[in-house]
Amino acid sequence: MTRRLMVLLGTKKGAFLLDVAPERRADPGAWRLRGPFCEAWPLNHLVFDPATGAIHGAGGNPWFGPAVWRSDDLGGTWSHASEGLTFGEGEPAVTNVWRVTPAHGALYAGVEPAGLFRSTDGGRSWSHVAGLRAHPSRPGWMEGAGGLICHTILAHPNDPLRMWVAISAAGCFATEDGGLTWEARNRGVAADFLPDPDPETGQCVHRIAHAAGDPERLWQQNHCGVYRSDDAGRSWVRLDAPLPSEFGFAIVAHPRDRDAAFTIPLKDPDQGRFMPDARMAVWATGDGGSTWEARRTGLPQENAYLSVLRGAFASDPLTPFGLYAGTSSGALFASADEGGTWTRIIDLLPPIHSVETALVDA
Numbered sequence: 208m209t210r211r212l213m214v215l216l217g218t219k220k221g222a223f224l225l226d227v228a229p230e231r232r233a234d235p236g237a238w239r240l241r242g243p244f245c246e247a248w249p250l251n252h253l254v255f256d257p258a259t260g261a262i263h264g265a266g267g268n269p270w271f272g273p274a275v276w277r278s279d280d281l282g283g284t285w286s287h288a289s290e291g292l293t294f295g296e297g298e299p300a301v302t303n304v305w306r307v308t309p310a311h312g313a314l315y316a317g318v319e320p321a322g323l324f325r326s327t328d329g330g331r332s333w334s335h336v337a338g339l340r341a342h343p344s345r346p347g348w349m350e351g352a353g354g355l356i357c358h359t360i361l362a363h364p365n366d367p368l369r370m371w372v373a374i375s376a377a378g379c380f381a382t383e384d385g386g387l388t389w390e391a392r393n394r395g396v397a398a399d400f401l402p403d404p405d406p407e408t409g410q411c412v413h414r415i416a417h418a419a420g421d422p423e424r425l426w427q428q429n430h431c432g433v434y435r436s437d438d439a440g441r442s443w444v445r446l447d448a449p450l451p452s453e454f455g456f457a458i459v460a461h462p463r464d465r466d467a468a469f470t471i472p473l474k475d476p477d478q479g480r481f482m483p484d485a486r487m488a489v490w491a492t493g494d495g496g497s498t499w500e501a502r503r504t505g506l507p508q509e510n511a512y513l514s515v516l517r518g519a520f521a522s523d524p525l526t527p528f529g530l531y532a533g534t535s536s537g538a539l540f541a542s543a544d545e546g547g548t549w550t551r552i553i554d555l556l557p558p559i560h561s562v563e564t565a566l567v568d569a
Contacts, residue, residue: 209568209569210229210566210567210568210569211226211227211228211229211566211567211568211569212226212227212228212229212232212523212525212529212564212565212566213225213226213255213281213564213565213566213567214521214523214531214539214541214552214562214563214564215253215254215255215262215561215562215563215564215565216242216253216533216539216556216559216561216562217250217251217252217253217264217265217266217518217559217560217561218243218249218250218537218556218557218558218559218560219249219557219558219560220243220247220249220557221242221243221244221245221246221247221248221250221557222242222243222244222245222250222253222262222264222276222282223240223241223242223243223244223556224240224241224242224244224281224282225238225239225240225241225539225552225553226238226239226241227239228569229525229566232523232525232529232541232543233541233543233544233550235550235551235552235553238552238553240553241282242282243557244264244276244278244282244285245264245266245276245285245287248266248267248268248271248274248276249266249267249268249271249560250264250265250266250276250560250561251265251266251303251304251305251306251358251518251560251561252264252265252304252305252306252307252518252560252561252563253265253561253563254307254308254309254563255563255565255567256309256314257565258309258312259279259309259329260279260281260567261277261278261279261329262276262277262278262281262282263275263276263277263307263309263314263330264276264277264285264287264307265304265305265306265307265316265317266287266303266304267289267302267303267304268302268303269302269303272289272302273289273292273301273302273303273304273318273319274287274288274289274292274304275287275288275289275292275304275307275314275316275326275330275333277329277330277331281567288330288331288332289333290331290332290333291324291326291332291333291334291335292304292316292318292324292333293335294322294335294340295335299320301318301319301320301322302318302319302320303318303319303354303356304316304317304318304319305317305318305319305356305357305358306357306358306359306360306518307330308360308361308362310360310362310367310370311362311367312327313325313326313327314326314327314329314330315336315360315362315370316330316333317356317357317358317359317360317372318356318357319354319355319356319357320354320355320356321339321340321348321355321356321357321374321377322335322336322339322340322357323335323336323339323357323360323372323386324336325386336386338382338386338387338388338389339357339372339380339382339386339389341389342380342389342391344377344391344407344408344409345377347377347408347409348374348376348377348408348409349376349377349409350375350376351375351376351411351430352476353375354375355374355375355376355377356374356375357372357373357374358373358374358375358414358517358518359371359372359373359412359414359415359517360372361415361416361417361425363422364417364422365422366383367385368382368383368384368385369381369382369383369422370382370386371392371415371425371439371440372389373412373413373414373415373427374412375411375412375413375430376409376410376411376412376430377408377409377410378391378392378393378396378408378409378410378412379391379392379393379396379410379412379415379427379440380392381439381440391407391408392436392439392440392441393406393407393408393410393412393440393443394407394441394442394443395434395442395443395444395445396410396412396427396429396431396432396434396443397410397429397431397432397445398410398411398431399431400430400431410429410430410431411429411430411431412427412429412430413427413428413429413430413455413456413457413458413517414427414428414456414457414458414517414518415427415440415458416458416459416460416468417460418460418461418465418466418468419460419461419462419463419464419465419467420463420465421465422439423436423437423438423439424436424437424465425439425440426458426460426468426496427443427458428455428456428457428458428470428517430454430476431453431454432445432446432447432453433445433446433447433450433453433455433458433470433496434446435495435496444496446492446495446496446497447472449498449499450470450472450490450499451472451483451484452472452473452474452475452483453472453475454472454473454474454475454476454480455470455471455472455473456471456473456514456515456516456517456519457470457471457515457516457517457518457519457520457532458470458520459520459521459522459530461493461522461528462522462524462528463528464493466492466493466494466495467491467492467493468491468492468496469489469490469491469492469502469520469530469546470489470490470499471488471489471490471515471520471532472488472490473514473515479512480514481511481512481513481514482511482512482513482514485509485510485511485512486503486506486507486508486509486511487503487506487507487508487511487513487540488501488502488503488506489501489502489503489506489530489532489542489546489549490502491546502542502546502547502549504547504548504549505540505542505548505549505550505551506540506549513534513535513536513538514534514535515532515533515534515535516533516535516558516559516560516561518560518561518562519532519533519534519559519560519561519562520532520533520562521562521563521564522564523564523566524564524566525566527543527544527545528545529541529542529543529544529545529564530542530545530546531552531562531564532562533559533560533561533562534558534559535558535559536558537554537555537556537557537558537559538551538553538554538555538556538559539551539552539553539554539556539559539562540552
């Protein structure tokens with residue numbers, strides 16, 4: 208069966224889809240752009256569910272309200288729903304959906320203000336996973352620059368009762384009983400902006416990713432550094448000493464090598480949150496984070512006053528695998544050789560909030 212590679216982009220002004228034959232992904236002229244979809248709503252995340260063939264989008268803002276979009280025909284038509292996206296009477300209103308993740312026959316949505324919802328009917332209706340907001344630390348959760356958001360959802364690949372979420376600015380939390388109870392897992396992660404720089408919660412985690420083939424190993428890009436955990440997040444080791452900046456949003460694990468990962472450092476918030484020296488680079492490690500190497504070939508090396516946001520960095524499932532980085536300036540850079548060389552695939556889109564990939568029927 209013929210397959211095509213799809214790159215799914217959530218942007219400030221709707222969803223976009225890029226299609227290409229896998230063998231031609233290094234050729235910018237071979238990609239086909241479709242969109243904008245979802246009525247140009249702000250889309251924080253777009254993902255393909257291989258179990259159902261549906262595309263789901265997480266979106267909204269204080270004007271539109273929260274919603275999860277769905278397409279069952281690879282972007283031809285779309286619907287959206289928000290039924291059940293509420294914490295209940297007397298609680299804060301849900302204003303936005305930041306992440307939607309298929310896992311073990313269900314969908315999970317991370318929202319603003321920070322909370323988690325589950326759907327068992329493909330996103331048509333939602334129920335609150337109340338255990339997360341019942342954590343005793345919740346009164347102390349603080350807004351990050353992007354708000355108080357649950358922006359990362361990691362499901363255990365084999366155990367449907369286990370899951371991790373990341374909240375800015377509250378930290379990493381994990382459940383091992385299907386969401387009934389949650390444990391803060393931030394030991395060793397700095398919070399330099401707080402009076403206590405090593406609290407149980409309050410860390411501004413930006414993204415967490417699973418290592419290949421090892422769900423106990425996690426990679427984290429934080430406001431205050433890059434980290435690795437080898438015990439499912441119960442403790443963390445800091446890894447950013449060789450990097451040009453401790454700050455950044457995005458991190459991606461190598462799809463086959465548990466010791467390898469990629470991150471994109473940015474200048475500190477008080478220095479602009481763009482590429483160090485205005486030179487774009489993706490940094491790679493192959494030894495668990497002990498050393499890092501800059502990958503720059505094909506990336507802009509002057510006047511790169513841009514950033515890559517927390518969800519806008521992804522890999523594809525091909526061999527060799529590809530990497531994709533979407534920027535705040537609306538450009539998508541792609542590598543077909545595991546980050547060795549890069550090509551600008553598309554430009555002049557709205558700011559890109561998220562990047563995901565999928566292999567679908569042509």
